[in-house]
Amino acid sequence: MKTLIKSIPLFLLLLAGYFANAQTKNGSVTGRVINAKDKSILDYASVSVKNLRDSSMAGSSNTNQSGVFTISGLAPGTYRLYVAYLGLKTINKDFTVTAAAPKVNMGDVALADGGVDLQTVEIKGEAPPVTVKKDTLEFNASSFKVRENAVVEDVLKKLPGVEVAKDGSIKAQGETITKIRVDGKEFFGSDPLLATKNLPADMIDKIQVIDQLSDQSQFTGVDDGNREKIINITTRKDKKNGYFGNTSAGYGTDDKYDVNLNVNKFNGEQQISLIGQFNNVNKQSFGGGVGGGGGGGRGGISFGGNTPQQGITTTNAAGLNYSNVYKSGTQFNASYFFNKTSLFNDQNSLRQNLLGGGQSTTFADAFNSTTDKVNHRINFLLDTKIDSLTSIRIQPNFSYTTTDLDKDDAFTNSLPNSVTVGTQQLNTKSTSPVLSDNLLIRRKFLRRGRSLSLNINTNLNNSTSDNYNNIVNNITVANAGVSQETTNQFNDQSSKSFGNTSRLVYTEPLSKTLSLELNYENRYNHDNSERFTYNFNPVTSRYDLIDNTYTNTYENTTLTNAVGFSFNKTAKKYVLNLGLAVQNTDRENDNLTTGNVFNQNFTNLTPTAQFRYTFSNSKRLRINYRGTTQQPSISQIQPVPDNSSTQTIALGNPDLRPSFSNNLSIFYNNFDFAHFRSLFLFANLTQTSNAFGNSQATILDQTSDNYGKIAVTPVNVGGVYSGNAFASLGLPIIKENKLNINITLGSNYARGVNFTTNTSNVSVKNITNDFSFTNGYKFVAGLDKFDLTAGINGSLNRATYSANPGQNTTYYVLNPTADVGYLFPGNIRLAADVNYYQNTGRAEGFNTKYTLLNSYISRQFFKNKGTFKFSVNDLLNQNQGTTTTSANNTITNLNYNVLKRYFLFSFTYSLGNMMSGRGNQQGMGMPGGMGGGRPRN
Structure with missing residues (x-):
């Protein structure tokens, strides 16, 4: 405990340096995302910004109901904007933030029809760490680094609002998780621990925390109030064919x-x-x-x-x-x-x-x-x-x-x-x-x-x-x-x-x-x-x-x-x-x-x-x-x-x-x-x-x-x-x-x-x-x-x-x-x-x-x-x-x-046997994540 107390001044000094540095990051980029075909507004499009100097993530967001996005906290420098929407072609644009012109407006960003099946679309670029889709809270697994040979439970322990007890039971936002599914499918019935304590972490693309409707409500579209908190694990595309x-x-x-x-x-x-x-x-x-x-x-x-x-x-x-x-x-x-x-x-x-x-x-x-x-x-x-x-x-x-x-x-x-x-x-x-x-x-x-x-x-x-x-x-x-x-x-x-x-x-x-x-x-x-x-x-x-x-x-x-x-x-x-x-x-x-x-x-x-x-x-x-x-x-x-x-x-x-x-x-x-x-x-x-x-x-x-x-x-x-x-x-x-x-x-x-x-x-x-x-x-x-x-x-x-x-x-x-x-x-x-x-x-x-x-x-x-x-x-x-x-x-x-x-x-x-050019898991990064061997764009 004494060592912990001695570390507090150093920790506060680091915080002070961090916030002092943050004050120089007053730049921002804004714009509106539309469909190139009919000019309709695209709400909930994924938007992210990477620093071209070192390819690090500078920020991410989603468009609002008006299709508008804003990413702030940018220091002077050159960046690349990524915009993705399911079923449309991903687009990227470069822009520069300067001290004289810290606020950049990209205007309308139009996404063209990708002409692909919605279930097989591949969105390139960095996905935001967290997104919200109706009754679903979705975490991008590559944003949460874990050690080699980690399992699903190790990723869950790092998610905000998620608690994992010693016995493996899980609570999300204060509610008990009753089921774990893999790509929307049952996994060994309704026992969550069989998935969280056995499946390897490097298979995960997204972790979705869902307030799921009852089976009848999902069919009728009428919410009868019967809901349960479940987790769905979506598998990385390169893990969908082969052994792991x-x-x-x-x-x-x-x-x-x-x-x-x-x-x-x-x-x-x-x-x-x-x-x-x-x-x-x-x-x-x-x-x-x-x-x-x-x-x-x-x-x-x-x-x-x-x-x-x-x-x-x-x-x-x-x-x-x-x-x-x-x-x-x-x-x-x-x-x-x-x-x-x-x-x-x-x-x-x-x-x-x-x-x-x-x-x-x-x-x-x-x-x-x-x-x-x-x-x-x-x-x-x-x-x-x-x-x-x-x-x-x-x-x-x-x-x-x-x-x-x-x-x-x-x-x-x-x-x-x-x-x-x-x-x-x-x-x-x-x-x-x-x-x-x-x-x-x-x-x-x-x-x-x-x-x-x-x-x-x-x-x-x-x-x-x-x-x-x-x-x-x-x-x-x-x-x-x-x-x-x-x-x-x-x-x-x-x-x-x-x-x-x-x-x-x-x-x-x-x-x-x-x-x-x-x-x-x-x-x-x-x-x-x-x-x-x-x-x-x-x-x-x-x-x-x-x-x-x-x-x-x-x-x-x-x-x-x-x-x-x-x-x-x-x-x-x-x-x-x-x-x-x-x-x-x-x-x-x-x-x-x-x-x-x-x-x-x-x-x-x-x-x-x-x-x-x-x-x-x-x-x-x-x-x-x-x-x-x-x-x-x-x-x-x-x-x-x-x-x-x-x-x-x-x-x-x-x-x-x-x-x-x-x-x-x-x-x-x-x-x-x-x-x-x-x-x-x-x-x-x-x-x-x-x-x-x-x-x-x-x-x-x-x-x-x-x-x-x-x-x-x-x-x-x-x-x-x-x-x-x-x-x-x-x-x-x-x-x-x-x-x-x-x-x-x-x-x-x-x-x-x-x-x-x-x-x-x-x-x-x-x-x-x-x-x-x-x-x-x-x-x-x-x-x-x-x-x-x-x-x-x-x-x-x-x-x-x-x-x-x-x-x-x-x-x-x-x-x-x-x-x-x-x-x-x-x-x-x-x-x-x-x-x-x-x-x-x-x-x-x-x-x-x-x-x-x-x-x-x-x-x-x-x-x-x-x-x-x-x-x-x-x-x-x-x-x-x-x-x-x-x-x-x-x-x-x-x-x-x-x-x-x-x-x-x-x-x-x-x-x-499925590496798809992405390399093995290195350090604490999961494949496809930061430090995980993803090819730079």
């Missing part, structure tokens, strides 16, 4: 190994990708695997920060992906992915259960477990046209997972008048096959804007689980001595679920700018849950004594019908959508064990509203409101206790009503293309009626087999709110994207309502307020030899409890980081990644301060296709795992095992 990818193998101390395979064969629209991963160093290039941090109930929030992965995982995975678009326009995707993981977890925790009135209990827990999981995934997609007006899309998916868990647990449960010391041995074997299908039939009519579409989603799940649970409790009660209670049971559980949602949409144009949508939706869900519990029989040495207390068969059937309409107004500057639906839900809960049948019927109005305003191509505002209902799960309503946990007894509530949520979100973005300045603002607020809260009570009946546990029953509560806000500001420090600073501000708020019962058997309403505030500063440099990503992140977290104000707590997390690398002569790279973690304000023994240092030295061979690397993980051997979680009426502090120091020697070979 990386393969690597490494071995190190403590028998650590890491083997990766990524081979891609692209042939025009045809894509074939093979990936493989085998390691025992906690690397998972896919989602949905073993590991991860803690969670929380409604109104809960985790204060763990960007913490290391929990436990030690051994991974074996392989997959094959195929996609193609045929000449008829038919799109076909198919993929198979297999993964086998084994997670060893060793952790201890301290959980405080708040009882109200200043009372609380504590639960200290120490366990180790091994979880073996095997997963198969098969994904298909077929999108084809039946005729010129009718198309059909079929997307079936299948997943089959088996899980084997072995857990040994030792715990101490401290109550006001007693202490329970116990052990648990738990073994679980489960299977979970899941089959789903999405069918979309679309029909257009001769009148433009008139359409009919039917979307059917079907899901089928049939899971089974065998659980052996052995708990021994030694209970010491004040003035009553010591007693022992045991639980030795076999639990046979199965769950069958079938769900089908059909949505019919008809659109009718009322005028050139106004359209009407009529929609009908039918949802059917049937769930069956069977739980048979058997006690151990010492006479037969078998589990053959059925325990009726924990045995039950339950069915839940829900039928929902909704009829609605919406009006969509599309003007030059804005889009307005207003809609309303009437929704009726009929639910039948059937307890097959007792014969009790419980019926419920609900009617709701679900309004929607959306307003999108375009100030300019670089400045946009979006406001969205939506009302939604949520049905409780069968586990929340099945009235049979689950005693497999050492801490809680869960009991469903068949009287639960559906919840209703009002959600309002606001998004604003502004880009200054010429100076690469960006601003993102995002806010979201949700209010929920009949939310699913919990009613908790400590079992104090000494005759109960569950003495000391917390009985948890879900209940409907009101007054539940949640919200989050995010702001990102990107500013250049050195032009040409050589050094930028990204400043982020974020906040999360959750208000939860629960009930807790104290030792006097008095129920107390507990209102929890969880608030977190984060602030981050990140410097991103992309010079020819030197690469730097450094910054600091901090968060303040506050949790309050109305039932136990004395337990109100404040947590702090501080995380300075630096990822630096330098390419020495001879293609030798030295790099280091430093993270300092400081967690304070937690319970005693859970505050941490440590430095995580990873480093490597590498050398490229074989015309830069091969790389030998010697690396070290956690050089200082200080890595620690810790989180603090506030959820409902509890506070949990957790320590867990993490991957510690090891050394690894590896070799990586880059595949590729």
